[in-house]
Amino acid sequence: MPNYRRCRVSGGTYFFTVNLLERRLDLLVRHIDLLREAVRVTRCERPFRIDAWVVLPDHMHCVWTLPSGDNDFSNRWKAIKIRFVQKIPAVERRSQVRTNKGERAIWQRRFWEHSIRSEQDYAAHIDYCHWNPMKHGLVKRVADWPYSSFHRYVRHGLLPEDWAGNDQPDLACGERD
Template identity: 30%
Template sequence: MTYDDQDYRRRNSLRLQGFDYSARRVYFVTIVVAERRNIFSDQRIAKATIDCLFELRRKLGFKLYRYCLMPDHFHALIGTGESKKPLGVICGSFKSISTRAYWKWYEGKLWQRQFFDHVVRNEQDFFETILYIKQNPVRKGLVNTPEEWPYTGVVDELQ
């Protein structure tokens, strides 16, 4: 496999400059598949990726309030309060272990290089984000109701 220089050039950070991502916060995270391929239409990869998410949650101790694995991207509402790891480490670890699982069936890059995050600012923002993640498969026309989508769920409840 070969890479051109574009794969290694410095990219502008999507992180807020000067923001403390190690603080205990809740984040809405989006991670996109490289070239927006519909790789998670393959049920083996979708299941393996979710298994990686649960294993990482167990190891790192972050809260997973809602997740949804779409054919070409992933959404999660993550609380870093219980974890000693900042958001970048959590997302980087998830991308790394899920890519290794993906390599059982395919070669190459699974994810785009960066991820997108939104700091959840208040309770209303939290519940609007939950609804957005839950409704994503319906909005995209993949199912009629959120309950029909097999790759979404709530793991931790807000206390």
Template identity: 30%
Template sequence: MPLYKNCRLRTGRFSQRGGIYLLTAVVKHRTPLFRDFELGRCVVREMMNAQRWNQAQSLAWVVMPDHLHWLMQLEDASLESLMRQVKSRSSKAINERCARTGQLWQAGFHDRALRQEEDLLASARYIVANPLRAGLVKRVGDYPLWDAIWLQGYQASSSTPRP
């Protein structure tokens, strides 16, 4: 018998202020919408809005063609409200931009709390290397939809816009 019912990935999810989490959200039917850079930027804007509104501090993230990985420190929000907002607002922006309607993201999201003793830099490297492992680029710096706080001010190439 499955542990999760009705597309909920986990019941009893705990949101700890100051906790560090790796969040993953997937596009419905794994449609690779974010191959379009501008649509991926809609998701990035909403993650940055969450930071501006003191809901989460982004540590590292990558927007892949059909999913998102986000390493963040939770501030003034719950995991559910944070992801609901990011997914809802990015869906609205993308639907308006593409003149489409309907659900963009799969229901729910996956979260993993990182313990203090875990190496955050290693987790961030794993996240930002995702496009390399997926065969989308030959160098991490060639993929445009990623960032990590350890690289603030770094620009992989002059043609790659950084958020």
């Protein structure tokens, strides 16, 4: 197995992509309240700031900032994933390997993370989160997707409701899913 290393910055800001194992499923939006509860409980135990988040049917993107002196995003994701899985019915197909390990077949084992390095990098990844439902053809306007921090940005006057219109923003961060 390759030696996998993650970039860890104490108190850092990170962009994440987290995928379901079966990319054709809609578990994340079908069970959005369970996902939100898993995040809420995890944040109570191990705080982090949510800078942006979008939940799509089969994957999600988010930007988090960890507390000063803390770089442990992996165990936060582990807790969120476990809490979510424990609340949904066990009806998925499981490989013999996952069955032997006592694992559910809901999440991809790993997730993708990127350490935010500048204000421009931060803005590009926030935009990427908010634009993603349009990228996947789920909505015609960013404002029409209900599972996005975009609505918080609008409420706080940080973005107009018609942000991005029908033109994809310049996303320096590239493709993530």
